[in-house]
Amino acid sequence: MAVLDLKRKLAILSDAAKYDASCASSGGSKRDSSNGKGVGSTDGGMGICHAYAPDGRCISLLKILLTNFCTYDCVYCVNRVSSNVPRARFSVQEVVDLTLGFYKRNYIEGLFLSSGIIKSPDYTMEQLVLVAKTLREVHDFRGYIHLKVIPEASPALVNEAGLYADRVSINIELPKDESLVQFAPEKDLGDIKKAMGAVRLSQDASKDKAIKARAPKFAPAGQSTQMIVGADGASDGQILRRSESLYGAYKLRRVYYSAFSPIPDSSSKLPLSKPPLIREHRLYQADWLMRFYGFERAEIIGEGEDLDLAIDPKLAWALRNRGEFPVDLNVADRERLLRVPGLGVKAVDRMLDVRRFKQLRLEDVKRLTRGLEKLKPFIVTADWTPGPLTDRIDLRDRLAPKPEQLSLF
Amino acid sequence: MEVVRLEHVTDFAGWRTAARSLRARSVPPEAVIWTVEGQGRDLFSDGGGPPAPAAQSANFTVPRDFMELAEDVALHRSEDRWALLYRMLWRITTGEPNLARIASDPNTARARSYARQVSQAAHKMKAFVRFREIPSDTGVEAYVAWFEPAHRVAERTAPFFARRFANMRFSILTPDVCVLWDTQQLAFAPGATPDQAPSFDELEDFWRTYYASIFNPARLNPSMMQKEMPKRYWRNLPEARLIPELIARAEARTEEMVAQAPSEPNRRALRRHEPEPSGIVDGHHPSTLEEIRAGVQACRRCDLWRDATQGVPGEGPGQARLMFVGEQPGDQEDLAGQPFVGPAGQVLNKALDEAGVPRAETYVTNAVKHFKHEMRGKRRLHKTPDTGEVTACRWWIDHERQIVRPRVVVALGATAALSVFGKPTAIAKFRQQAIQLPDQSQGVVTYHPSYLLRVPDAAAKAKAYAMFVEDLKYAWALAA
Structure with a gap:
C-alpha cells in the first residue's frame, strides 16, 4: 500500500468524520494552563466556534477519525467495509501533533476523536484512549477532548476514556429498534444502551457528594449521541420518543439529529436525495421545547405523527391549544410565558425583569422580542388584547412563513 | 455648552470623573459635548479639557449593574457612547434608579445592544485570532497574530489568551493596541500594522485541508456561515480564501453523489465473514x-x-x-x-x-x-x-x-x-x-x-x- 502523506491522511480522515454532527466544546470543568506545563483551557460554559464551514456548521474541534478502515458494514455510513472510499490511518503521535499544532495556533478548542472498528472493539477503544492519555499526561494538554465510545468495548476502557475526556458519546444511530438490525448488522442496540447506562453510572458516582473524595472526575461535559434522520422511515414522533427516553435514562446532554446526507459511494439500500434539512431543524426545535421550555414530548407530538414542516413546533402547539391563549404578559408566570410562540428564554427573562418596574406595553414587547406581529394573536399587554384574532380560522396561514422563504434550505 | 475631552478612546476612568463632576454641578446631558484627544472635533479643540473635579463630593450613587454595563459600552466604536452613558447616568440620578434594568427603555436598549456587540466582539476575538509561529532562540515557542477586533476588546480579552497559552510567548497585534505575553506577564503596546506580523505558517495548509474536508457540500448554507463568521473577519482568516470555491462547487459535488450509482462492494467486504446471528431462539429451554x-x-x-x-x-x-x-x-x-x-x-x-x-x-x-x-x-x-x-x-x-x-x-x-x-x-x-x-x-x-x-x-x-x-x-x- 502506498504511504500517504500527512495532509492526504488528514483530508481522508476528516472527510470521513464530517457526518457526525457534534462539534460542541461546551460544558464541563473550568481549567487553564497557568499552573501547568502545556497549553489549553476550558471555561466550563459556552464553547468557542473557531470557524464556520460553508454548510453553516461550527468548527470548534479537530474532528477526525483515527482510521476509516472498518470491519462493520453499516449501510448509512461512508466508512462501511463495503464502501470503496480511500482509506487511511493516523498514528497516535500524528493525531497528538496535529491537535497540539492546531491548538497553539488557536484554530480549535480541542479534539473530537472517533474511529472505524479495526481488529476488535477493545483494540480500537484502546487506541482512542491512548491518544487522549498522551495528550493529557505527556503534553499536559488542558483543552477539550471528546472521545467516541465503542459500545462493545470493555467497561474498563470506557471508564478510562471518561477520565481523560471532557465528553464521551455513543451513537444510537437510528431511531427505530428494528432499523439497527437491518442497517447495521454488527451493532447491537442492547450494547449501545448498556454502554450509555454505564457512562451515566460512572458520572453519578463522580458527582456523588458522599464519595467525591474517592471517585475521579468522569467526562465532566457529559455524554451525547446522534440519530440519523431520514434513513429508516421513522416518524418524527418515534424519533422524539427515542430522544425523550434517552434523556431520561442516561442524562444525555444532547441528542444530535443528523439529516441523512448523500455520501460518496453510497449503498443501494438507502434513499439518495438531498438531506431533509428542514425536518432536522424542526426536530431540534422540538428537542429544545422538551429541554428548556417545559414541554412533555407527548404534548408536542404523538408517536406516529410528523412535525409540521411549515411552522415551528411551538406555534403548532399554540394553534392546537388556543384555549391557553391569550397570555397576559404582565401577570403570567415564567412557565406560561415560555409557551408563547415567539418568546424565547432570554426574552421571557428580560420581560420578567422589566415587569418589576413598569407595565409592559406593545412598544416594550417590540424592543424585547424579534417580531411583534407574530406575537400579537397570543398576548395581552397594557395596551393590547387580540380579541377574536386568537381564534381566527386562518391564523395558521397568517403566521406561517411564505413558502419561498423555505427554499433557502 | 461644556466640552469634555477624554484622554483616549477607551478612557472610562476619565468619563467617570467627568460625569461625576458634571452631574454634581447639575449640567444636563443636552449641554455636554464629549470628545476624545486626537480624534476629530477640531472645532472644540480649544475649549475642551478634563473638567475640574467637583468642588464638593458628588452626593449620589449609581447601581452596580449600570457601571458594569457602562464599562462594556465604553469599548464600543460608536461615537455617541459617552453621551449615551451620561444621559443614562442623568436619568438614573433624577428619579429612575432602575433604568439599567428596564431593557425595553430606548436608552437602555441601545446601551445593552452596544454591550452585546462588545461582548460578541470579544468572543469572536477568542475564536478568530490565528497565531503564526516565529523562530525562537529561548527554547520557548513564540507566536504572533494580526487581528482586527470589531470593537476595542483586545485588552479585555488578553487574559483569556494568557491563561490558555500560559507557556508560550505570543503577541497579538491589533490596530488599537498590541498584547504581549512572555509566559509571566501581560504587557500592552500601541497599535500596529499588518506588515509587522509574519505572513506565513507551515500548518495553515493543513488547517485549510481540514476546513475543506470537514465541509459537507450537501448541506450548503452560506448565509448561516456568514451570520456567525461575518465577512469583516475573513481577510485575517487563512481558511476563508477557500470559501468561494467551496460554495461554487458544492451543488455539482452533491449532484454527482446523488447521481452516482452505488458501486459493487469491495473485495475486503466480500472476503469478510457474515456476522453470526445472535443464536437466541425463542422457546429454547435454558438449562444454565x-x-x-x-x-x-x-x-x-x-x-x-x-x-x-x-x-x-x-x-x-x-x-x-x-x-x-x-x-x-x-x-x-x-x-x-x-x-x-x-x-x-x-x-x-x-x-x-x-x-x-x-x-x-x-x-x-x-x-x-x-x-x-x-x-x-x-x-x-x-x-x-x-x-x-x-x-x-x-x-x-x-x-x-x-x-x-x-x-x-x-x-x-x-x-x-x-x-x-x-x-x-x-x-x-x-x-x-x-x-x-x-x-x-x-x-x-x-x-x-x-x-x-x-x-x-x-x-x-x-x-x-x-x-x-x-x-x-x-x-x-x-x-x-
Whole structure:
C-alpha cells in the first residue's frame, strides 16, 4: 500500500468524520494552563466556534477519525467495509501533533476523536484512549477532548476514556429498534444502551457528594449521541420518543439529529436525495421545547405523527391549544410565558425583569422580542388584547412563513 | 455648552470623573459635548479639557449593574457612547434608579445592544485570532497574530489568551493596541500594522485541508456561515480564501453523489465473514444460569425491552437454598444490569444484615426482568407491571427456579407473589407462613423493600421494617 502523506491522511480522515454532527466544546470543568506545563483551557460554559464551514456548521474541534478502515458494514455510513472510499490511518503521535499544532495556533478548542472498528472493539477503544492519555499526561494538554465510545468495548476502557475526556458519546444511530438490525448488522442496540447506562453510572458516582473524595472526575461535559434522520422511515414522533427516553435514562446532554446526507459511494439500500434539512431543524426545535421550555414530548407530538414542516413546533402547539391563549404578559408566570410562540428564554427573562418596574406595553414587547406581529394573536399587554384574532380560522396561514422563504434550505 | 475631552478612546476612568463632576454641578446631558484627544472635533479643540473635579463630593450613587454595563459600552466604536452613558447616568440620578434594568427603555436598549456587540466582539476575538509561529532562540515557542477586533476588546480579552497559552510567548497585534505575553506577564503596546506580523505558517495548509474536508457540500448554507463568521473577519482568516470555491462547487459535488450509482462492494467486504446471528431462539429451554442471562437480554416476550436498557437476570449461587423474587428492576438496576442495587436494594441489604442472612448465599431475582416506567419530564417513573407482563416473564422465573432449586422462595411484594403463586396473594394475611409450591419448594410472602421506603408515618415505617426483618429470619430458618 502506498504511504500517504500527512495532509492526504488528514483530508481522508476528516472527510470521513464530517457526518457526525457534534462539534460542541461546551460544558464541563473550568481549567487553564497557568499552573501547568502545556497549553489549553476550558471555561466550563459556552464553547468557542473557531470557524464556520460553508454548510453553516461550527468548527470548534479537530474532528477526525483515527482510521476509516472498518470491519462493520453499516449501510448509512461512508466508512462501511463495503464502501470503496480511500482509506487511511493516523498514528497516535500524528493525531497528538496535529491537535497540539492546531491548538497553539488557536484554530480549535480541542479534539473530537472517533474511529472505524479495526481488529476488535477493545483494540480500537484502546487506541482512542491512548491518544487522549498522551495528550493529557505527556503534553499536559488542558483543552477539550471528546472521545467516541465503542459500545462493545470493555467497561474498563470506557471508564478510562471518561477520565481523560471532557465528553464521551455513543451513537444510537437510528431511531427505530428494528432499523439497527437491518442497517447495521454488527451493532447491537442492547450494547449501545448498556454502554450509555454505564457512562451515566460512572458520572453519578463522580458527582456523588458522599464519595467525591474517592471517585475521579468522569467526562465532566457529559455524554451525547446522534440519530440519523431520514434513513429508516421513522416518524418524527418515534424519533422524539427515542430522544425523550434517552434523556431520561442516561442524562444525555444532547441528542444530535443528523439529516441523512448523500455520501460518496453510497449503498443501494438507502434513499439518495438531498438531506431533509428542514425536518432536522424542526426536530431540534422540538428537542429544545422538551429541554428548556417545559414541554412533555407527548404534548408536542404523538408517536406516529410528523412535525409540521411549515411552522415551528411551538406555534403548532399554540394553534392546537388556543384555549391557553391569550397570555397576559404582565401577570403570567415564567412557565406560561415560555409557551408563547415567539418568546424565547432570554426574552421571557428580560420581560420578567422589566415587569418589576413598569407595565409592559406593545412598544416594550417590540424592543424585547424579534417580531411583534407574530406575537400579537397570543398576548395581552397594557395596551393590547387580540380579541377574536386568537381564534381566527386562518391564523395558521397568517403566521406561517411564505413558502419561498423555505427554499433557502 | 461644556466640552469634555477624554484622554483616549477607551478612557472610562476619565468619563467617570467627568460625569461625576458634571452631574454634581447639575449640567444636563443636552449641554455636554464629549470628545476624545486626537480624534476629530477640531472645532472644540480649544475649549475642551478634563473638567475640574467637583468642588464638593458628588452626593449620589449609581447601581452596580449600570457601571458594569457602562464599562462594556465604553469599548464600543460608536461615537455617541459617552453621551449615551451620561444621559443614562442623568436619568438614573433624577428619579429612575432602575433604568439599567428596564431593557425595553430606548436608552437602555441601545446601551445593552452596544454591550452585546462588545461582548460578541470579544468572543469572536477568542475564536478568530490565528497565531503564526516565529523562530525562537529561548527554547520557548513564540507566536504572533494580526487581528482586527470589531470593537476595542483586545485588552479585555488578553487574559483569556494568557491563561490558555500560559507557556508560550505570543503577541497579538491589533490596530488599537498590541498584547504581549512572555509566559509571566501581560504587557500592552500601541497599535500596529499588518506588515509587522509574519505572513506565513507551515500548518495553515493543513488547517485549510481540514476546513475543506470537514465541509459537507450537501448541506450548503452560506448565509448561516456568514451570520456567525461575518465577512469583516475573513481577510485575517487563512481558511476563508477557500470559501468561494467551496460554495461554487458544492451543488455539482452533491449532484454527482446523488447521481452516482452505488458501486459493487469491495473485495475486503466480500472476503469478510457474515456476522453470526445472535443464536437466541425463542422457546429454547435454558438449562444454565448463563443461558438465562443471555436469553433475558434477547427476550421479546413482551414489549418492555423497548424502553429498558437491558434485561436484568437474577444473581447468586446456582445452588442457593433461598431465593428472593422482587417485582422488577428499577432505574439503577436497569443501568447496572444487576438486581437490587438501587435504594430498595439498600433497604434489603440492611434488613438481611440485621436478620443474619448472608445475601451472597441467596439468589436474588425479579418477577419481571425489564424496567417498566413512564417518562415524566426528564425522569423515568416506576410503573407496576401488568398481569400480561408478569405472565410472560414467568418463563424466566420458572426456569431460574428449576435451575437453582431453592428450598424456599420469598416473594417480595404483591407482583412477586402473583408471579410465584400464580394468583393474587394478600401479604398481611399470609406472611410468616410456609406455602407449599408445586415443585416441592416452599413459598413465603413479605413486603417489598420499596414499600418500606414509601410508608409515610415514621412509627408505621419502623413497624413494617421490623416485620420485614422478622420475615427474612423466618424464611432463612425455613430454608436451613
